[in-house]
Amino acid sequence: MSNFNESASNLTQRLIDQNGPTKAFLIVTPSVVFLYVNGVMIFTLRKKAVFQEMSRYILFGHMLWVDTLNIFMSVVLFICAVSRILIFRNICLALVIAGKALFHVSILNLSLMSLERYVAICFPLRHAEITNFERTHTAICVVWVLGLIQCLSEIIIFYSIDPANTVLNSFCSRIALFKLQIYKSIDIAFTCIFFVLVSFVIIFTYASIATVAKTAACDKLSAKKANKTVLLHLIQLGLGAMSILVGVVQEAIYISIDYITAVNVMYICFVVFVILPKCLSPLIYGMRDQVFFCLFKYYFTFGRDKVKPVIIELHV
Template sequence: MSNFNDSKSNITQTILLADRDLKTFLSVSSCVIFLYVNGVMIFTLRKKTVFQEASRYILFGHMLWVDTLNLVMSVVLFVLAFCRVFVMKIFCLILLVAATAIYQVSILNLALMSLERYVAICIPLRHAEITTYGRTNMAIGVVWMLSWIKSLSEIIIFCSIDTNTAMHLFCSKTTLFRLPVYKQLDIGFTCVFFVSVCFVIIFSYASIAAVAKTASSDKMSAKKANKTVLLHLIQLGLCAASILVGVIQEVIYVYTDYMTSINVMYFCFVALMIFPKCLSPLIYGLRDQAFSTLFKYYFTFGLKKQNRCNTEMHLEREK
């Protein structure tokens, strides 16, 4: 009877490990596919001068880079958590603060993209003057500086007053940042960032909607810009939803068994982390006719030559 029970336990353990490995493989392989798509998009942006000089495409390229980095960091942290790997404390600290900063950049970049569309539609005569190449890159630099404030605060607190002496630990915010001050810091910065970005996006949306109703000409561009800003608002909502991943992880580790925690973690990662980061750039890029046709040309390894010719003619007219 003892041998039978041991055999049954070994079989169950093998099934659990196989299920975990399968989910890990599917998650990582799907991320690799979307990373390839993002890579082709970034390559496409590098092929035309207009894509490198226009503020709209500069911000879109920045979004691609940030979402790509965000996706890579999310995959690394997910695999470590999913496989319950213990890592060095300093390595975990670097991963978490970098992931936090990149996440904040992705949120603030949505505000920049919305403001660019606001200027293009509501102040068209000054669009070229306001959204120059230098000012756009300066705005991106400011976004990165603001995004590192929270991460630097966490590093300072960790190095000065944190008493976590473990050299190796399970890498998550719950295990590394255990003091109450971290949670207060996280709530404060999250509220400030989300409220600010939400205000900017809603303001841009309302302003562009007003122009679309009152303008006698170019209503099509205004309506298209409004849909773009609405897409940013949806992206912000998806970013807000991804915050729930950490909360859900804390709950399932305490109140559920191992198999249930794996299934819940897998669903949250796919629905709240992979899906938003991969779908948003794809939708945004394919909505732009000039970019999408050239992207399809490179994505299909040059099979759609006619589309590329039409795109180049369209870009020449835009210049």
């Protein structure tokens, strides 16, 4: 998400061309639509007690909250950048730090969701015990602690070097705030650690589920669905990695090709690798769960879509 904020700021500094308002509309409109979709999903999760008790729905709800805040903050920063609204350093710091924390938590949450599917398939008899309500929330708290480590270190360095709360003379972004090399080193280190860790967890769970699926005692259908879910998490992780590279690509193409082409390429990268993954991931994940999607469709259409009584199956 901080990469989203940084990309938004870098892009919009160069986006003030004749198509600027149109491009801004094309970014803000789908973001607002998916904010509504995410809001309905969160509302749906709150309407059934089982959705608040089962680990997979708790983690899904956590992903929804993180991605919703992610999109909302990004839209706000994008509008500020397009409108040329300059922001105080401390306010910008809070937004950038929150964005980085949300980005890390979103990535780490994928590992929790993959581990939950791993336990469900590989240890079905102990699934309810291992992934109970308390342990799931404890795992979420650990994810937030890990996600905030880099942010706290950057805050300490920032206030020990430049505590003045002055107005930025450029758009709010990590580049405008963190100009020292130490910030780049910290960002690269934490990003690499988190992506390697989450990649290992997802690949391990995918391989483990695939191995168990070959045994006669395994529920083939459940294992197949679980492997598809973990594969979806791997794709989400890949899109997250691509969003990190957007800033690098923008700088490279802005130097090497003409201005108009650079703006168009940066806009496409911004939409494809930053906007769409955050908007579509929760929707795709929610649609794959028939029980949840049935209720979601009912609330999304304000009760116009008639739904038969839902029986929640408390197994994998």
